[in-house]
Amino acid sequence: MSVSPTGPLSGLPADPNAPQPARPSVLSLAIKEKAALYAAYMPFLKNGGMFVPTNKPYKVGDEIYLILSLMDDPNKYPIAGKVAWITPAGANNNKAQGIGVHFPADETGQRARLRIEEILGAALRSSRATHTL
Template identity: 60%
Template sequence: MSADSRDPLVTRPISDAAPRTLGGSGMPRPGVVSLAIKDQAGLYAAYMPFLKNGGIFVPSNRPYRLGEEVFLVLSLFDRPNKYQVAGRVAWITPVGLANKTPGIGVQLGDDDQGRALRRTVEELLGKTLASQRPTQTL
């Protein structure tokens, strides 16, 4: 059993499997990434306030490219609603990097959904935003 599987504060992806084309057209389709964050510590570890519009780190072993469009489905704590926002890959932590969880940083879009999610995240984090504790990215 790995250390991650025993640590209740480690945020884990629900799923990041999605077809990469629309129907049979061969046209690129944004990858869908889903994440459930259970508590404030997990949200602090995943939030990327240094990105323009903010961002969320999503653990994944799947390869992505910087700038790739993705669609993020995010559950926060025990809230019944899921946040669904478009974004772009702005950070990649590759598989095999010592002491780091592999995954991507999804930069939130500069639209109503992206701004609403950023406001919600920052309200939930409150003063924790000013903490100097390490996160999954820095």
């Protein structure tokens, strides 16, 4: 009895139980109004960030691919960020369950952050409660 190799070089299928490299989750978030943007934006993160409501389990540091739509802006903002915040189900003060996605320091993260801060303007200095702090 002979054993044949499997995998990409053998022409035979690889072991389906072998661990696969983790691919970032893709999440989509459409912000329809300024109050919702204010509540979701995380200006205290170094590069800015966005709270994304979700009941999927994530860990801090997980890579996330976020497709962000902002109100009447026809542009979509694709952001390859990382989970920096987790609000679990049943959190205090009835906070929405979800994750905070930290924007990257690259051009896509900066573009999204600048556009959000342009929309929010003076509201950034408000003391109103948000989804995070």
